[in-house]
Amino acid sequence: xxxxxxxxxxxxxxxxxxxxxxxxxxxxxxxxxxxxxxxxxxxxxxxxx
Numbered sequence: 001x002x003x004x005x006x007x008x009x010x011x012x013x014x015x016x017x018x019x020x021x022x023x024x025x026x027x028x029x030x031x032x033x034x035x036x037x038x039x040x041x042x043x044x045x046x047x048x049x
Contacts, residue, residue, distance in 0.1 A: 003018035 005016040005018060007014040007016060
């Protein structure tokens with residue numbers, strides 16, 4: 001089932017696919033976690049030098 005939300009901004013109307021937005025949030029959250037993990041490794045290596 002596809003959930004959509006309409007956003008009206010003046011004369012413009014936007015249709016937001018809620019399922020797609022949820023997947024995007026999950027993907028961004030996953031990428032942020034990967035970056036934090038990679039950043040932590042760089043900090044550990046720089047301290048050893």
